Amino acid sequence: MSKVEQYITSIPDFPKEGIIFRDITTVLGDADGFHLAVDEMTALLDGVECDAIAGLESRGFLFGAPMAYNLHKAFIPIRKQGKLPRATSRMSYELEYGMETIEVHRDDIKPGMKIVVVDDLIATGGTLEAAVHLLEQLGAKVVKVVCLLELKGLHGRDRIKTCPAETVVAYEGK
Numbered sequence: 806m807s808k809v810e811q812y813i814t815s816i817p818d819f820p821k822e823g824i825i826f827r828d829i830t831t832v833l834g835d836a837d838g839f840h841l842a843v844d845e846m847t848a849l850l851d852g853v854e855c856d857a858i859a860g861l862e863s864r865g866f867l868f869g870a871p872m873a874y875n876l877h878k879a880f881i882p883i884r885k886q887g888k889l890p891r892a893t894s895r896m897s898y899e900l901e902y903g904m905e906t907i908e909v910h911r912d913d914i915k916p917g918m919k920i921v922v923v924d925d926l927i928a929t930g931g932t933l934e935a936a937v938h939l940l941e942q943l944g945a946k947v948v949k950v951v952c953l954l955e956l957k958g959l960h961g962r963d964r965i966k967t968c969p970a971e972t973v974v975a976y977e978g979k
Contacts, residue, residue: 809845809953809973812838827954827976829925833867842953842973843871846923849951849971850876854919857881859909861924861936862888868953869923881913881920883936896939898931907935909943916944926954927972930961937965 812832819826832838846868857879860869866882873880886895886906893908914920922936927950937947950970955962958979962970 809838809842812841813954813974825976825978827926827956829864829953832953843868843875845973846951846953847872847875849973850921850949853921853949855921855948856915856918857913857920859883859920859922859936859940861907861922861932864925865923868925872921872923872951879913881909883907883909883922883939894939894943896935896942898935900931901929905932905935907932907939909939911943914940914943914945918945919948920945922947922950924950924952926956927952927961927965927970928956928959930959930964933961933970934964937967941967 812835814828814831816826816828832842858869858873859881860866862884870880886908889908889910892911894911895906895908897904897906920940933950940947947968949968950965952972955972955975956979957975957977
């Protein structure tokens with residue numbers, strides 16, 4: 806069991822009855838917890854060769870940017886549509902309640918780049934799947950997905966089978 810779990814707050818029946826919400830703001834709000842989370846996520850990249858870390862808006866920025874800094878790698882933001890000022894490429898995907906679109910600056914991605922995708926959570930896997938496809942469509946190779954948490958009961962890992970994925974903490978349920 807990871808020590809990071811000590812910093813995660815579980816809130817029963819939020820946002821609705823039967824759901825246990827895993828709140829990571831308590832990780833971020835504690836200097837030791839945040840440091841530990843970033844270090845443990847970075848450790849999941851031991852032996853992985855990459856050129857850049859791509860973080861998903863917005864919680865992927867919180868972990869991906871310090872990981873990139875620690876590894877002396879470029880950080881590439883993947884944002885919601887309409888937030889990036891230069892020429893972008895985009896990918897749309899379905900959510901349980903509608904559609905979402907993510908974008909990346911086209912000139913941030915060079916053919917053959919090896920990229921690690923970082924987010925806070927593997928849940929249903931839709932956002933991560935879209936990010937991997939978007940980067941690969943631009944000629945990059947996604948070498949790994951790293952997240953702080955995984956909700957195994959939602960089977961999101963099944964949607965990102967083209968690259969290895971690891972998390973620091975995994976919960977069996979939803």
